[in-house]
Amino acid sequence: MAHTEASVPTKKRILQTCVRLFLMQGYQKTTMLQILEGSQVSNSSFQNIFRAKDGVLAELVDFMFAYQFGTARDTTSNLPPVYVYAAETAIQLTLTELNENLREIYTVSYTKPLILDSIVRQTAQELQTIFSPYLPGLTYTDFYHLDIGTSGVMRSYMLHPCDEDFPLEKKLRDFLTINLRAYNVPPAEVEKAIAFVENLDIRKVARQVMEKLLRDLQMRYDFTLPEEPHLQSAK
Template sequence: MPGHGLQARGIAREQKMIYAGMTLFLEQGYERTTTAQIARKAGMSPASFFAAFENKEALLLRLTQIMFRSQFSRAEKMLPADQSPLLLYAMETGLQLHIAECSEPLRDLYVTAYSLPSTSDFINRSMTPRLRQIFSRWMKRADDSELFELELASAGVTRSYMSVPCDMYFTMERKIRRYLSCCFRLYCVPEKEYAPYVERVLQTDLHQVAENIVAETVQNAAAAFAATMGAAADEN
């Protein structure tokens, strides 16, 4: 079926661009990477990029969706099913800070994702329903509009903390304590209730988990590319 073959080739092209874009973003950062470089890395002509994605931001949106699914899934697997949603929130957001600290290109990628219109909108709208599940006990009267507005605030805090590298004074422990305190207070959670979960996060080796997520995301992208290439070859 010719139509199905064209679709398979289109998916393969998209996967090639995703894998090439991810590789270059992790090597040299988002801003320094051009669509022409991504296309060449994928073994295609510079103009072919736009057959897969509207622009570079559209590719970053797809990568943001992939990364967020990975970090949320990993945080959930680390905890029992009946665990407090506050601990899950603390683990998920603490994990993001660790991922951004893995390398400067990753920091650039995450800060950019929290800054650009399409990617930041995806993050904010994806988080809003989760906020109701997590914080409804302390914010019973908040509607979805108010939770979205608060998510805009907490996303700004996240971006700010990600953008500043840790050093001998601003350690990861200090960063996570300050960051989680800001977020929990924003959602009206008393310190005596969130403090134990902050300590639990600090006792967990999230740096290793963060490195594993990045490695697995790259491996999965490579595997998806290989699978779609094989499917396209079978069609021919």
């Protein structure tokens, strides 16, 4: 039996509408009026669940970051943990060159204090696992503080699109050099991790990740995109 809009739980209707609109037209262009009309909820009902549009973004980003780490592990199985970090961050940066709406979702998330705190708390655990051999004695809190800085580097590189003077390969090399050095990875290992990423077909990997991510988001939140979002060419 088909579900009517009214039979779908309110939170799910809001998520369906917001995630679909964020992916189709971008976070900033999605208005509260569109959200309320699309999900058929009142403003008070929306605020009781999410308080603001940022609340929906936070839930979406939590899923996306967990998804990325899983993908990176698949790409770098049985390889040094530093390679996991290099692959995960390279994929994330490349995704933002393929789709402007994904770029906006990521960069806005790094700008919102509460969402950034959630991102950093989640990634700090991964960073401690990966980099504690290079920074013995540092606690989870120490890695949390370090990640405040390295996530700022990530946001800055995301905001600056690639062009002829700043191709993707240079962006990834510069980013990885800065952040791996921040975690005290020896120069020789930094170069090996960068070489690993450079030997990947990172554009192909990122496209595959994006296509699967979009499919999984549609399944998770039970909506259908009218057409595949435009894939840009990562320069």
